[in-house]
Structure formats: C-alpha cells, structure tokens
Amino acid sequence: MQLVCPAGSPPALRTAIDHGADAVYVGFRDQTNARAFPGLNFTEADLQAGIAYAHARGRQVYVALNTYPNPAGLAAWRAAVDRAAALCVDAVICADLGVLDYAARRHPNLPRHLSVQGSGTTHVALRYYVERFGIARAVIPRVLSVQQVERLCEQRVVPIEVFAFGSLCIMVEGRCQLSSYVTGESPNRHGVCSPAKFVRWDEEPDGARRVSLNGQLIDRFGPAEPAGYPTVCKGRYAVGGEIFHALEEPTSLNTLDLLPRLQAAGVAALKIEGRQRGQAYVGAVTRIWRRAMDRLAAGPWTSEAQWQRELVRLAEGHQTTLGPYHRSWH
Amino acid sequence: MRLTIGPLQYFWPREQVIAFYRAAAQWPVDVIYLGETVCSKRRELTTRDWLALAAEVAASGREVVLSSLALLEAESELASLTRLVENGRFLVEANDISAVQMLRSRGLPFVGGPSLNVYNDAALRLLQEDGLRRLVLSVEQSRGAVAEFRAGCTALPELEIPVWGRLPLAYSARCFTARALDLAKDDCGFRCIQYPDGLPLATRDGQPFLTINGIQVQTAGRCDLGPELADLRAAGIDLVRLYPQAASMAEVVARFRAALDGGPPLARVGEENGYWYGRPGMQQVTA
Numbered sequence: 001m002q003l004v005c006p007a008g009s010p011p012a013l014r015t016a017i018d019h020g021a022d023a024v025y026v027g028f029r030d031q032t033n034a035r036a037f038p039g040l041n042f043t044e045a046d047l048q049a050g051i052a053y054a055h056a057r058g059r060q061v062y063v064a065l066n067t068y069p070n071p072a073g074l075a076a077w078r079a080a081v082d083r084a085a086a087l088c089v090d091a092v093i094c095a096d097l098g099v100l101d102y103a104a105r106r107h108p109n110l111p112r113h114l115s116v117q118g119s120g121t122t123h124v125a126l127r128y129y130v131e132r133f134g135i136a137r138a139v140i141p142r143v144l145s146v147q148q149v150e151r152l153c154e155q156r157v158v159p160i161e162v163f164a165f166g167s168l169c170i171m172v173e174g175r176c177q178l179s180s181y182v183t184g185e186s187p188n189r190h191g192v193c194s195p196a197k198f199v200r201w202d203e204e205p206d207g208a209r210r211v212s213l214n215g216q217l218i219d220r221f222g223p224a225e226p227a228g229y230p231t232v233c234k235g236r237y238a239v240g241g242e243i244f245h246a247l248e249e250p251t252s253l254n255t256l257d258l259l260p261r262l263q264a265a266g267v268a269a270l271k272i273e274g275r276q277r278g279q280a281y282v283g284a285v286t287r288i289w290r291r292a293m294d295r296l297a298a299g300p301w302t303s304e305a306q307w308q309r310e311l312v313r314l315a316e317g318h319q320t321t322l323g324p325y326h327r328s329w330h
Numbered sequence: 331m332r333l334t335i336g337p338l339q340y341f342w343p344r345e346q347v348i349a350f351y352r353a354a355a356q357w358p359v360d361v362i363y364l365g366e367t368v369c370s371k372r373r374e375l376t377t378r379d380w381l382a383l384a385a386e387v388a389a390s391g392r393e394v395v396l397s398s399l400a401l402l403e404a405e406s407e408l409a410s411l412t413r414l415v416e417n418g419r420f421l422v423e424a425n426d427i428s429a430v431q432m433l434r435s436r437g438l439p440f441v442g443g444p445s446l447n448v449y450n451d452a453a454l455r456l457l458q459e460d461g462l463r464r465l466v467l468s469v470e471q472s473r474g475a476v477a478e479f480r481a482g483c484t485a486l487p488e489l490e491i492p493v494w495g496r497l498p499l500a501y502s503a504r505c506f507t508a509r510a511l512d513l514a515k516d517d518c519g520f521r522c523i524q525y526p527d528g529l530p531l532a533t534r535d536g537q538p539f540l541t542i543n544g545i546q547v548q549t550a551g552r553c554d555l556g557p558e559l560a561d562l563r564a565a566g567i568d569l570v571r572l573y574p575q576a577a578s579m580a581e582v583v584a585r586f587r588a589a590l591d592g593g594p595p596l597a598r599v600g601e602e603n604g605y606w607y608g609r610p611g612m613q614q615v616t617a
Contacts, residue, residue: 178547
C-alpha cells in the first residue's frame with residue numbers, strides 16, 4: 001500500500017519525500033487543478049526540480065489536472081498534459097473525459113489516474129474509465145463505507161486509492177455546485193471552493209465575528225469561539241427553527257483506525273488531503289502515516305495515542321471523523 | 331423548443347406520485363422524465379412501478395424517459411439500474427457514468443443527465459460515441475458555455491436546459507434531512523416524505539439559502555428562465571425542463587406552454603437565473 005501525500009510548494013514536496021511519502025501529488029500554477037489558490041503550486045522549473053528530488057530517492061510525483069475545461073480552455077489543459085509528460089511525471093490525475101482521452105491517445109505510456117473529481121463510485125463506472133481511457137488507478141470519492149470500499153477492491157477492475165486523512169469534502173466530489181451557487185466559482189471549473197477573495201470577516205461590538213461568502217452569512221462566532229474557514233458545507237444555518245452545522249461541522253477525515261482493514265481490502269494507495277496546507281502539516285502528517293504503515297507492514301498492528309493526538313491537532317476544527325467509511329456518519 | 335417535465339426530485343406518497351403523472355400525461359408537454367434520481371431508499375414506487383407508470387404516461391403520446399440515480403454506492407442500486415437500462419422500450423437518462431457504461435455496452439442510445447460532468451465538446455463527443463443523443467446541461471452551464479459548445483461541435487446532440495424549479499447543487503453519502511431531524515440515515519423513517527418541496531435552510535440572519543432534500547442539496551430559490559426563452563432559443567437550446575413541485579405545476583406548465591407557442595414574453599416569477607448569465611447561481615440578473 002502506497003502513501004500519497006500533497007504538496008502545494010517545492011519545500012512541501014521535499015518535506016513529504018523526506019518524511020516517507022511514496023508519491024507526492026502536485027498541480028501547475030493555473031486552473032488545471034483543484035487547488036488553484038493564489039501563491040500555491042508549481043512552475044515547470046519547480047516541478048522539474050521536484051521530480052528530480054523524488055526520483056533520486058525512488059519516489060514518484062503525480063500531477064493533478066483534475067478540473068473541467070470549458071471548450072475554450074481545452075487547449076490549455078491539453079498543453080498541461082503535454083508539459084507533465086515532457087517532465088516525466090509518474091502519472092497524471094484527471095477527471096474530464098476530454099482530458100483523459102487526450103492523455104490516453106497522445107501519451108499512452110503516461111499512467112492516468114482517475115481523479116476523485118471524476119465521481120467514480122462503482123465498479124461499473126470504473127470499468128468505463130478503464131475501457132475508455134486505460135486508467136491505471138482510481139481515486140474514490142468520500143462517499144463509500146469501508147464495506148463498500150472492500151467490495152470495490154474485490155471487483156479488481158482497477159487499483160483503488162482512497163482518502164486517508166485531511167479536510168473532508170462531504171459532497172460527492174465533482175458533483176458539488178455549492179461554491180459556484182454563491183460565488184460563481186466552482187471546484188470543477190475554477191479549481192477552488194469558497195474562494196478567499198469572496199470571504200469577509202466582520203467584527204460586532206461584542207467581539208463576535210460574522211463571516212460571509214459573497215454577502216451570504218456562513219457563520220457567526222462568539223468572541224472566544226474558534227472560527228473556521230467558511231466553506232459553504234461547514235457553516236451554521238437555521239433549519240426547522242434550530243441553528244446548527246446543518247451539513248457538516250468543521251472536521252477532518254482520519255482513517256488511522258481503519259488502516260489494517262484498508263490494507264486487508266487490497267487498497268493500492270492512501271491519499272492525504274491538503275495541498276493548500278503548509279510544510280509543517282505535510283511533514284507531520286506524512287511522518288505519522290509512514291510510521292503507522294511501516295508498523296502495519298512489520299507485524300501486529302497497534303495505533304499510538306500520540307499519533308491520534310497529533311493528527312487531531314492538525315485537523316480542521318481540531319476534530320476528526322471516520323466520515324463516510326463509518327455508517328453512523330451517514 | 332420542446333417542453334419537458336424533469337424527474338421528481340422529492341419523495342412523495344405513492345398516490346400523489348401517480349396522480350401527478352396521470353395529470354402530467356394530459357398537460358401540454360412533449361417529454362416526461364420519470365424515476366428516482368436522489369435516494370434508493372425511497373420505495374413508495376419500485377422500479378417495476380415506475381416502469382408501469384412510464385407505460386401509462388407513454389400511452390398519452392408523450393415521450394417518456396426513465397431517469398437514473400445520480401449517486402450509486404451499493405450493488406442493489408446497480409441491480410435496479412440494470413433493470414432500468416434493460417427496460418426494452420424507453421430511453422434512459424444517465425445521471426452517472428455507471429449508467430453510461432451499462433447503456434454503451436448494450437448499444438443503447440441515452441440522454442446525458444445534468445449530473446454527468448460534460449463541460450466541453452471533447453467530452454461531449456466521447457459520450458456521443460457512447461450513444462448520447464441528448465444532453466441535459468449541468469446546472470452551472472451558461473449562455474457563453476453553450477455558444478462555445480456550438481462553436482466546437484460539428485454535430486451537437488439535442489440540448490436541454492432546466493428553466494424552472496429548485497436546481498440540484500450537490501449530492502452526499504449523508505442524508506441531511508435525517509441529520510436535521512437527528513436520525514441515523516439507516517433508521518431515517520423516510521421522513522423526507524414530510525417535505526414535498528424539500529426542507530428550507532436559511533442563513534443565521536434568516537435569509538433563504540439552500541434546500542435540503544435527503545442526500546441532495548438544492549437551491550433555495552426557484553430557477554426561472556421564463557423571461558429568457560427567446561435567448562435560449564437563439565442559443566440553440568432544443569428542450570426546456572420544468573422540475574416538478576408539489577403545488578400548481580399545471581399552471582407552471584401552462585405559462586411556459588403559452589410563451590413557447592408564441593405568446594407574450596413571460597414575466598419573472600422565480601427568484602434565480604444567475605447561472606445562465608455566467609454569474610453565481612443564486613443571483614437574479616435582469617437582462
């Protein structure tokens with residue numbers, strides 16, 4: 001089982017490699033990937049250096065080209081596939097049918113992974129991507145229970161990568177328009193969710209803070225209350241006369257407790273979310289998961305309380321969940 | 331342009347569903363989509379019931395399309411999908427790539443539903459190779475995107491766009507209705523049946539914001555492209571879709587029918603049209 005870690009910058013890439021990532025996934029500095037944040041991501045020169053660093057240590061680099069181009073944008077996405085191929089990346093991670101098709105035809109020897117943004121949740125859907133585009137791996141949306149992940153692996157249509165840790169998208173990836181409904185910019189088209197340029201914080205006389213997204217109130221925090229980033233799905237709203245986190249709380253996915261089960265299921269790779277997070281996050285999370293996976297490989301599995309404490313500290317809202325892997329979350 | 335009734339997104343009692351479609355079969359619409367697209371636990375009508383209802387509606391002369399589930403997780407859902415695909419008579423609206431795969435492997439033509447991600451002509455051409463004959467544009471597609479499709483494609487399929495109703499924005503493994511009622515999804519009691527137009531969600535300062543409908547999240551306001559019908563026609567849209575609502579659907583149909591038949595342009599009734607103008611979906615843009 002491979003550990004696939006995020007990097008939003010060259011130092012984060014080196015940190016992930018140094019702390020034991022088997023592969024690092026990155027994006028170009030444009031809208032071709034789903035973390036198109038200002039100041040984040042890689043120039044071609046950055047990526048070339050990063051790939052050399054990874055390959056010198058026997059590790060891999062994947063490039064996420066996982067947004068959906070409009071017709072006018074297709075040429076730019078195809079050019080990004082060409083750039084990735086020329087740099088000898090180990091795989092491209094794509095969602096759009098047109099981009100996958102181009103990569104398959106133009107660069108048949110460049111492995112193609114189906115991005116989580118491709119919303120492939122069944123063996124039948126994965127069969128489509130295998131037959132149509134020869135994908136070598138599929139990243140599965142965060143909707144399946146662990147039993148469903150086990151059954152999907154049993155089908156052996158294609159090697160499966162699942163999310164292990166990080167901020168939790170609670171909607172089927174690739175099928176969420178909440179951000180575009182409010183801001184006009186979506187993960188699918190613009191590579192951003194609830195973009196920072198639409199966020200506004202206002203302090204009230206009593207010290208409370210209101211946070212809005214393009215004029216829509218997402219939450220209000222008391223003076224002493226910790227405040228999270230206002231993604232639409234993690235705000236507090238009024239439903240049936242009560243105010244609560246109607247969709248989801250600020251929380252991170254953490255599947256450390258499921259590690260032996262995911263291994264036994266035959267999952268090919270575990271993905272850590274967080275290209276938008278800093279070097280310290282990447283280093284700490286990679287180190288913990290590397291140790292956990294090495295321990296699992298060595299013999300009988302036991303988790304360590306210290307690992308969990310540290311992961312909780314790094315989690316969104318300082319809390320973690322097994323998310324959809326566990327039925328009680330549904 | 332032809333007028334269509336999109337699939338019922340809500341969970342209504344069996345008698346209400348049957349009454350709705352018996353009435354719809356008499357309305358001046360061209361195409362009626364039937365089937366459960368949101369939650370496989372909703373079984374007031376089984377797949378067999380939907381097929382029987384489809385046959386009944388088709389007897390009125392309306393074109394009938396069977397809509398498939400947008401999010402599939404379980405083997406049982408794939409089995410239901412297989413029955414839908416192998417119905418032997420009606421076109422299927424594929425709302426997931428699982429459905430596309432089943433249809434293409436059987437050589438069956440299909441309608442591409444709004445939850446397929448078709449953002450460019452290259453993706454569209456591939457699906458046309460698979461058997462796509464009509465595309466229902468996803469909710470965030472704009473006038474500009476349609477023009478780009480037209481410029482990039484030599485043989486466009488029929489294009490359909492939602493013009494009325496609360497639009498589907500997101501799907502999850504989690505049931506938000508059950509969460510709001512503090513129930514486990516596995517023991518939900520099918521309580522979404524109590525919200526025939528979904529459960530309203532407002533911001534903390536009381537502004538309508540979203541609508542909860544089981545595992546689906548919808549817009550709070552109703553999309554209304556009635557005043558834009560001439561613009562849609564000029565853009566080359568072939569079919570316009572009305573999403574069912576619990577009350578006054580016959581009047582909604584009558585208004586759109588009159589406008590399509592050459593009546594005066596429609597006044598704005600619904601709250602939102604932003605997506606068509608390339609703006610945030612929740613906005614209302616005055617042309």
